[in-house]
Amino acid sequence: MEDWRVDIAAAIGRGTTDAQACHPLRCAPTLVKQRAMYGIPDVFRGIVWQKLSGADAMRQSHPSRYAQYCRMSASADGRIKRDLARTMPRNEFFSERGRGGQVLLFNVAHAYAAYDDEVGYSQGMNFLCAILLLHMRQEHAFWVLVCQLVTIMNHLACQLAVELFKLDRLILSCTPSLHQHFAEQGFDVTTFTSEWLLTLFAYSFPLNFTYRVWDVFFIKGFTYILQVAIAIIRQFEGDLLALSFEEIVFLLRDIPSRLHREPKLADAVSLLFLLLLP
Structure with missing residues (x-):
């Protein structure tokens, strides 16, 4: 969990490990994929699955x-x-x-x-x-x-x-x-x-x-x-x-x-x- 927070924080250029601030959707896709290959923490899993599948972008393009x-x-x-x-x-x-x-x-x-x-x-x-x-x-x-x-x-x-x-x-x-x-x-x-x-x-x-x-x-x-x-x-x-x-x-x-x-x-x-x- 801490590795995820630290690496995601680094990817978005923040010096924090706060879970909300280290939102995976803000970080580099390559970093997310590298981390995901070895297991995604529960707190991030739903968000990362949406990112990796392209569902997040699709949902935002069709809001209703x-x-x-x-x-x-x-x-x-x-x-x-x-x-x-x-x-x-x-x-x-x-x-x-x-x-x-x-x-x-x-x-x-x-x-x-x-x-x-x-x-x-x-x-x-x-x-x-x-x-x-x-x-x-x-x-x-x-x-x-x-x-x-x-x-x-x-x-x-x-x-x-x-x-x-x-x-x-x-x-x-x-x-x-x-x-x-x-x-x-x-x-x-x-x-x-x-x-x-x-x-x-x-x-x-x-x-x-x-x-x-x-x-x-x-x-x-x-x-x-x-x-x-x-x-x-x-x-x-x-x-x-x-x-x-x-x-x-x-x-x-x-x-x-x-x-x-x-x-x-x-x-x-x-x-x-x-x-x-x-």
């Missing part, structure tokens, strides 16, 4: 557009409402039916469906909206969705099979013995990792883990999501090599829960993230 989209009709409203109670139900912010975070979640998803009636509301969008709303106001979340996240989702809607094939090739390249073991067991790892990719690890992984992934994703793009998937699989390579088909299925399904239960394990996977950085 979000309110207009909120007032428009959208054919996806029924599907959005059905997903509200399924989105992070254990998180206090989204736990109260028809109130609090659920209202904001509906607003953002509805506004996007009105903004882009061709795409509307797609699988996994509720979890992306939820992660954003935990860090920023609803209008800001909408513009981050518009500027970066939905572009990725639209790509996956058409090219998920291609990205899963890339992941399979990465497994072959990085862990050939594990790739061979999967083949011998008749196991297709891509069927169990599509959920990871579609929600950018937002569906069931620990929030702090997901935040850390997104910090770098906003800089490196979707390629980094594939790299994180490989890092997770490599962390469990020793276990997976000794398992049968059914046991492999159970372990992969249990990985998010294990990261919840074992913070040290999540830390170990996070250390692998650093190896992915240039």
Whole structure:
């Protein structure tokens, strides 16, 4: 935290470390990216994500557009409402039916469906909206969705099979013995990792883990999501090599829960993230 404050203060030519004065939007983009690669403090995360995605500039260029989209009709409203109670139900912010975070979640998803009636509301969008709303106001979340996240989702809607094939090739390249073991067991790892990719690890992984992934994703793009998937699989390579088909299925399904239960394990996977950085 102190490094962020000192470096940002230096970038804007101020001799202060006050959090408000050291607003990341005032500092050099290169400095922000360098710092973000190694983790963004919670107090700055929402602001930096907006900066890195271009959402801040887009929002300022269209100051009343979000309110207009909120007032428009959208054919996806029924599907959005059905997903509200399924989105992070254990998180206090989204736990109260028809109130609090659920209202904001509906607003953002509805506004996007009105903004882009061709795409509307797609699988996994509720979890992306939820992660954003935990860090920023609803209008800001909408513009981050518009500027970066939905572009990725639209790509996956058409090219998920291609990205899963890339992941399979990465497994072959990085862990050939594990790739061979999967083949011998008749196991297709891509069927169990599509959920990871579609929600950018937002569906069931620990929030702090997901935040850390997104910090770098906003800089490196979707390629980094594939790299994180490989890092997770490599962390469990020793276990997976000794398992049968059914046991492999159970372990992969249990990985998010294990990261919840074992913070040290999540830390170990996070250390692998650093190896992915240039």
